[in-house]
Amino acid sequence: MSRSIRLAVIPGDGIGQEVVAEGLKVLGAALPSGTKVETTEYDLGARRWHATGETLPDSVLEELKGHDAILLGAVGDPSVPSGVLERGLLLKLRFAFDHHVNLRPGKLFPGVKSPLAGEPQIDFVVVREGTEGPYVGNGGTLRAGTPHEVATEVSLNTAFGIERVVRDAYRRAAARPRKKLTLVHKNNVLVHAGHLWSSIFARVGQEFPEVTTDYLHVDAATIFFVTQPERFDVIVTDNLFGDILTDLAAAVTGGIGLAASGNINPSGDFPSMFEPVHGSAPDIAGQGKADPTATVLSVAMLLEHLGLAEEAARIEAAVAADLAERIDGPVRSTSQIGDALAARVAG
Amino acid sequence: MSRSIRLAVIPGDGIGQEVVAEGLKVLGAALPSGTKVETTEYDLGARRWHATGETLPDSVLEELKGHDAILLGAVGDPSVPSGVLERGLLLKLRFAFDHHVNLRPGKLFPGVKSPLAGEPQIDFVVVREGTEGPYVGNGGTLRAGTPHEVATEVSLNTAFGIERVVRDAYRRAAARPRKKLTLVHKNNVLVHAGHLWSSIFARVGQEFPEVTTDYLHVDAATIFFVTQPERFDVIVTDNLFGDILTDLAAAVTGGIGLAASGNINPSGDFPSMFEPVHGSAPDIAGQGKADPTATVLSVAMLLEHLGLAEEAARIEAAVAADLAERIDGPVRSTSQIGDALAARVAG
């Protein structure tokens, strides 16, 4: 049997190029015989915007639809006004392809140094809603540039959008040994959105009597991330709170060099997109200093999403083994880490 | 010369009662001779709401205006629907009295154990905007209880509101040895509000050439809170981001048992309000287990605000000395800690 994965690759800006190259290297090493990858690379990001003013042309969006998945490096550059590429490219993709399950594991691998004291046990996954909340781009400005300027940002939350991501999170919790799901919101202040989240969370929970549930305000959740991270198993939360919590999760599990993510459309109507949580890090770009591990772990999530769970597990195991040896090892370049991971996966 | 401070006291719910008693004890010990405190206690919170359905009657709001300051313990109880007391009492006070400078120091006192590894140096202050942003209560619900329900939350941001808090933060930064101010927002996603904050931040900065400035997205800021907290001096941020960051700040500086706050109206048109960052902690209420230190430090902020800087410094020094000895000391009750602090302040 032969199978071919049509993969769209968007290296993006800064270290995006470098880490994606290593991700593809490891992907190649992981594939079962008889499975091929056909990659199409898309030149999107700061360079294209400077050259053409385009962030994501409709024609490219159309072409991307013909792929099984997207691998993205990082997007953004100080030379581009803040928001242009984020809203015009990254978020446009998440919204256009209805990536409502933004999946972000927070796992401290053995041997990895956490900034937290002691030896915390951290192994949770954040299910961040990806298509609603304060991210909808529904804001505006009145009397711009005057002393009377007013700017708004509207958080939009729908029963439809919340229910599907909450159910997805319950399913994931039910499939894990600890079967615990924590809702994070701020329902004592954002009472309308918060009430909608809480009531749907309670109702859908009736379908999953085996799952233990918990609720935390987002401010309290950040406390537990640093004082008691082991209390978390699966977390479901709003788009903005998820953004904040997953950077904090990355920090306590050894840094954003290791944090992977999947922007998933579980229906399969559109391709899902996998990307490291980190940004384009222009300060270290082009120097071979970037850690490609987050991208490699994102590739594992991509394979898992495409039904290649065994291959995904092999990559995770290779990463775990590599990380366990890093502490005493020499500093390696981006491609040396990629080579080492590919070799472990292949062999 | 004799002076009298008219102090309104709102112990509130749970441990609020217990910690406020100790705060007043230390306040009494700190006052210079010739200065008296006249306290008026207001019974507000869960009990009153259950008994009368009132959160903050207009008559009480009127009476509170006649005071020089307010000391608040904590508000909230699981028996009251989420949001009722928060919006109807705590936030109502902050908004009615235009507490636009929500001041929250993040300081790791010598001898206090941080959940962070190593011995981080943490000494910053967060200036959280207190009267705008997503806290304005400008949200709504459409088609409630149906599968088509939509809930909104509107973040309102005005040039007027941002400029005054940004200028306040610059002044504080200019008065500190390191003279550094970091703006935290999410201007790559919340582009309208973010742009307003960033442009005002840049413009007001021209009045303070001696202050070094920096900008961080809120998600990145949480990373630095745990990996590099020493990089912060003064932080200015939006109401919601400030809420999240200050709980995290409390966590990394030894816990919310130590985190003080002031809800300040610098104009003096209305009384400012001082309160510990922690909540009512119903699980430990009534057992003498609560740490009153955050309230005592809030009392110090209160005195500083009323121009009694020396007395405030004496309380801070007493807390520092007490904390330095705690590690090896026995577990003490709420009132034992209060007694010890009062004794140090007095003597």
Ligand SMILES: CC(C)[C@H](C(=O)O)[C@@H](O)C(=O)O
């Ligand atoms: C770059 C930015 C738009 C993005 C977000 O806020 O979602 C990033 O922080 C992330 O978490 O993927």
Ligand SMILES: CC(C)[C@H](C(=O)O)[C@@H](O)C(=O)O
């Ligand atoms: C209780 C709640 C309304 C409040 C807030 O969100 O401001 C609290 O978390 C705080 O930080 O003082």
